[in-house]
Amino acid sequence: MALKDVVAGVRNEEGIAAVLGILKQSFGERFQTGQSFREQHSHTTSYLPAQLPDGVVFVETSDDVKTVVRACAAHRVPMIPFGTGSSLEGHINAPSGGISVDFTRMNKVLSVNAEDLDCTVEPGITREELNTYLRDTGLFFPIDPGANASIGGMASTRASGTNAVRYGTMKDNVLALTVVTADGEEIRTAQRARKSSAGYDLTRLFVGAEGTLGIITSITLKLQGIPAKISGGVCAFPSLKAACDTVIMTIQMGIPVARIELLDEMQMKAVNAYSKLSYPEKPTLFVEFHGTEETVALQAEQFREIAAEFGSDEFRYTANAEERAQLWKARHNAYWAGRALAPELNGLSTDVCVPISRLADCVAETQADIRETGLLAPIVGHAGDGNFHVLMLFDDKNPADLAKSEAFMARLNARALAMEGTCTGEHGVGQGKMSYLEQELGSAIPVMRSIKKSLDPDNIFNPGKIFRM
Template sequence: MALRDLKPVARNAEGAALVAGVLKQRFGERFQTGQAIREQHAHTTTYIPVQAPDGVVFPETAEEVQEVVKLCAQHRVPVIAFGTGTSLEGHVNAPGGGISLDTSRMNRVLAVHAEDLDVVVEPGVTREGLNTHLRDTGLFFPIDPGANASLGGMAATRASGTNAVRYGTMRENVLSLSAVLADGSLISTGKRAKKSSAGYDLTRLIVGSEGTLGIITALTLKLYGIPQAIAGGVCPFPSVDAACQAVIATIQMGIPVARIELVNALQMRALKTYSKLDYPESPCLFLEFHGSDSGVAEQSELFGEIAAEYGGGPFQWTKVAEERARLWKARHDAYWASMTLRPGAKGLSTDVCVPISRLAECIAETEADIAEMSLIAPIVGHVGDGNFHVLVLMDPDSRAEIESTERFVERLNMRAIAMDGTCTGEHGIGQGKMGFIEHELGHGVDVMRAVKAALDPLGILNPGKIF
């Protein structure tokens, strides 16, 4: 699907040249056109071809973002917002050229409101940067997509990650935001109240819009108190199905698990070698519990009992920070561990999300596909949400392997949709998943197009993405 469906966008070379001239004069060293930097600002994280912008600008204020967008609107030149470039579906590619708007210099934490459990940041602040900034407050921002992504990028792609099961996704954790629209005007989508019924939910309209409706210039995010106690551990299961049944029972009992991650047998093999973990090469759940000292102990014991009911265990858990850190480092290193399964390969990471009742079946059919197609493709999943990732290790120079990977991805996505799920739980549509969104949402995509046409009639904001 991915390669076949890259949507062409007409180039406006003359306009781009005019814009580049003005930007050079206006921004000096903060506007770059060298090939290396342009290519770094295109898609670099999978085999989707690099489509570089014509130049990269580094604004420092919302007013500068407005200036750039107005200039580009005037000359009908695309503007592509760029955070850290860790998106996985070609979101930052420039199929019609244009200007990459790099937010990395907009990286100030503008205000921490400890009493209100919120923080106001510029879009270029990264999640690790934010948590470092917060280190003396007793508060933290939980959303963790793995990469040290920018918060603007995370909002734009509706990112989530391992602890979404407890804390939600960017959808739930952006209180409000400011954004520059396609005409260069600046809007604020709300104040700092925890909830509001004042008109359309513009915050959620921009979150997940992948830079196609507006460029985020500030975000108000929810914060959480660092829990008094954290417990975590690993629990092996005889099968993916048994692990999924245990997850369902855990969620149904209302155990407020903070993380519940599935690692399949192949991925465990990679982790054992790479991270020197001493667990069986069978499907495992990695868990974490947040709460009071007695609370996390109670939750851990309860989960251990549930696991045993489904033939899993022993569930070894600990409150010792160093031991937990080692486990979660291993989980976060899953990508690098996987790469050792096929040195020299390129990894294509794809994600789907299904109702949790269909998860075991969906993973089983996917593992069968992997075996039948002779792919090397470990699976990890945020299974509390029914979300899982497959990392296909392939030779990027082999047309045959790309084609079989695409066939596999297509089958996986159509399977998830057929199971009342979605073609992407957290990676977004970008260029890579454009072939699937119509299958999933039908006429709903026309509504998206109508909103896009109303807010960006010239189509200059990140064209060639989503639909």
């Protein structure tokens, strides 16, 4: 169960009071303790209840971060890094109080090395801001988790999204980091070379650590050339299994599809209603191809053949940029479309990921469970990775409804784990998935805990997340 993990931690009142004084002194107007600031920094699109920080500091430089870390370390006060607040598992909650470290103003592009296809940015920049900045270089940063998240937040949750199937996740696209550690010093985890065997892979340790081991202050990212040609399309299927089998075959054939997204019947109904479209309300794949004029046409044709083999309806293919934008806008609005199915209810978006051979089974069993439980819960997935989301809609004022949703979620996670999958493909653990992580990798948690203790002995970096200390 997830809600039971949102527990209050022990508050170090004396330390917090001392730090509030120091930060007011150091940051003036850039440090805020008003209720609305504090609420805004723990409010998320999650169903999890907010746990407010005691203050919010708007950092602008690495030195600011060092100042905050030194003050908090001296008084053993928690720090919670904040990007845009789009995380889903309570990552920015402050169960033991402390300081929200807001990176909104620390959002510069520090360098772009077009020849090397890389750039270095501050953590607060959002992926859309970065891509706007890059537009004239012919390069783009591909990772797209849907929300216009900050790059720092995306690194910290090991985010991915629609085109991870082609370009990988944040794990694959961060070349190096600078991080302020518990002693208030800044370290660099790697050089700018494309590969290295030089020592422990600290880059990958901080990517996905959810801010529990240190505070990221800059990120060196791989970039991609904007494809000469992008095309895509929509294809409905007689059954979920047919859609999933099409995905499996596409991946196994090595077709370098850039996006291959699965939407189930309920999700298509929601998309049509929300975006005023008229797609068939059947299990559907949204696909996209990146390459040259010739290669995208070739890929599309190969995909069409596979889809036809599994009995698909017509593959509505387009190389027209406007039609493509409309298609992906509809996909990206899937969350809000889902919520609009029942605007009076709250939503719980959860994600699991299984080996691709088990995707059809896992989604089908989950759909059956949704029907049996009587839930309103559309499914949408990054099918090429075996990763899918269930948006459960429920009345959070109704304990029975909440209990039903959480019991469903427990079954969903158990199902994914039994299929050698993971309790989270891209959302992260935060507070909401601590119990499931325990089920998934219980034997490894003592190792994670040792690392946490060694790098953050006073448990001041985003405490109460990922696992219990």
